[in-house]
Amino acid sequence: MSNADAHSGITHSGIIGRPINRVGGPERVDGTYRYVGDIKIPNVLHTRLVHLDCGRARIHSVDTSAALQMPGVRAILSGKELPASVKRFGPANRDRPILAIDETTFHGEPVAIVAADTVWAAAQGAAAVVVDYQELPGIYTVEDALAPGAALVQDPALRPNSAYKETNILNEWKFGWGAVDSAEADLVVENDYTFPMMTQFAIEPFTYAVEPTSDGITVYSAIQHPNYLQRVIAEFLDMPLSRVRVIAPDPGGAFGGKQHAKFEPLLAYLALRIGRPLRLELTLEESFQAARRTSAQAHIRTGFQRNGTLVFQDVEINYLIGAYEDIAGRLVAKGSYAGGGGPYRIPNVRILARGVFSNTVPSTAMRGFGLPQMNWPVECQIDEAARELGIDPVELRMKNLPEYGEVFMPQDPPADGRWAETLRKGADAIGWGKPLPPGRGRGISMGLKLGPTTGASYAIVRLHGDGSATVLAGTSDMGQGARTVYTQIAAHELGLSPQRIMVVMGDTQGVPFDLQTSASRSAVFMGNAVLRACRDVARQVQELAAEHYKADAVIVEPGTVEVGGQRKTFDQVMTDRFSKVKGEVIGSGSARAEYDETHPLNGRPAFYEVTCTAVEIEVDKETGVMVFHKLVTVADVGRALNSQHVAMQDDGGAIQGLGHTVMEQYFMDDRGRVRNLGALDYRIPTTMDTPRELISLHVENGDGPGPYGAKGAAEGGILAVSPAVAAAVCAATGAMIRELPLTPQRIWEALHT
């Protein structure tokens, strides 16, 4: 994308960077914000899903006769009775049926849906549906899936053009450069690492409603990508995009889990079939069965010279995905490609990454998008080498970080930040090298994530007759603060106070297209679109001022025009112009990333998101319990559009990372059933698990492609937590553990067996 607007001489001052409070905050602290589940739809029927208590099964029959007699039950649809004309859906390959037809392919895949007058009646009806089924052996691990002669998870007919259709491999990606086999290393570190199956666990469970209308259909979903969902529904129903309206209230947390359609197509089909609006609110247990992060197993060999210089990286990584592709193709490719080298200069890299189908909960995006799984082994290897070579881990990393502007991946943009500054800041903040009491240890780690390689964001800014403004931007504000930074950009560009600006999102009928809310893109892509729309408004105000006052008009600073020797704010110009004959000024702006077929990912990243995480922990060797004294995150964000919001994102990313590092994992039995569904048995960090000190810092050199030099933020904080903590455990106890999470049991076993 072009940097032209980002560096066009507008100095960053005033409201840009200032830690103004979250826009949308007041209605969240008083409970009046209406999330999707808070919207009441007249005449709605409530639905419940029917699923089976096993990982995989053949469905013989579904008997709905008793359930249909239950009070309040209005309709039941089973996969068995779906007409063959009903399409499958999916964000990439359309491989997923709206209900299981002949076979369930994972624990929790619905076989039927019951619609009733109340939630209670729907639940009673769902319990009365009788499914005659035969439990089948399933594929639940990478080893099962790749074993010779393994049963196929997915019917080859669902991907007729895939070279891998007769296997459980979605695809294999091979990336790299240099010549690993002929590279000469003094030290080769070789290990296996695992990353657990865990879930996004947004506090808002998945909730949907669909309402057929006289002119089309309205879908309510707390989706991260309203326009993507609109397209999926339009294709599924053979309707024009203009007839499909997606209303997407701000999600109550998403973290990647709410990127793509799940049960919206099912509700749309049934709502049209019976001519009633439908609503579905998943339980938290069902939400756990609707989305998870992709688990992974890596085998990695890393070569070093005696002086610590990295010589080669040789990685084989298998990402275990669910029974349907969802967005796994993109996730495995992008995650493994960038992670192979991390933020380091490595002359020889070889990556072999696979997506592997299994009969497990559908895997999808989660914060970090495939990178935490890769960053975990890569960074642990560096610490292992540091120990073997007797080199300080900070110095070893320093030695291998590329200089600003240095090409470190041959087909990608050069290093776009002063990453040594990021590492040094992290080391200083954790007190690296200072003496520690016994039982304590420190660890430090880096993380790199490619910014977005695709993008298409469009914004409209309306400057109203009274000088206030409405910004239309199709990003989803799921807590990252997109409303706040767009308000700040518009306030700066139009010379308005934030209170005079309203940001409208989440309704495809009125808000222009945004490709998606992901990959830490929204400050950069939609931010630039909003900025350009504001400048389009400014140009028009300038013309309007010249015309109205019949004098030459010049923009002298954002939001101020000089006309006939007098300075006037946009506000004054608008009021003067539109006091009698009403009207407004409408500006538009866009930002895109173009397809590049020469690049392994079909697009070069808009920026790099680089982070340093440093921790100080204490381990009780008798119990394996770990206490977190301090966790520091340092993120290179180019320019913080709102310094507090950046720190809020890094705080949150760090504690999510701490979750998969020390406690979060699905426990699956040998029948493929997840045994710890829900908040009681699956633990995420609480106030009692967080570090005594949580510190989030950033590096700002104004060198990003976004407004005023911003880069993306919000995912970096999660990348490097696990390796930093593992290094700290090793420093405190001498035990190096390569399986996540680092539970007290694993630590105790490492120390006592």
Added chain:
Amino acid sequence: MAGQLIPITLTVNGTTCRSEVPPHLTLLEFLRDTLNLTGSKRCCGEGECGACTAIMNGEAVNTCLILAAEADGSDLITVEGLSAMPYGARLQQTFLDQGAVQCGFCTPGMVVAAQYLLMNNPDPTPDEIREGLSGNLCRCTGYARIVEAVMGAAGDE
């Protein structure tokens, strides 16, 4: 369920409410669906996440674990009534000022739990705040700013 409606009378945020409820209806469902007070949120439905926290007869409760029929005769404060409480408005402001609100889905339950904490301990230490809010899950913030927000609202009202 048919026919078994139970009459209840309770005070919600200072207003007397009379209704007839089915025996299985939870207090959370009654608040959200009958009274249209949707500030209390449903997440886990088993008393683990705290998103539905309200103050009932002076005690913080998970409304998902209480039947509406059991709440007969009680005095209830939900997030919608918080600003009239001794620390309510101050907590709401410090949550905003400290950056303790991201997606906001846990926030209503969190500020109500904080209100209960400060009512019973006006000058808590950070450890006491952590313990007091340990029944409220947040997936966005990492909690540190929430603890700071409660510290900021503490002290004599």
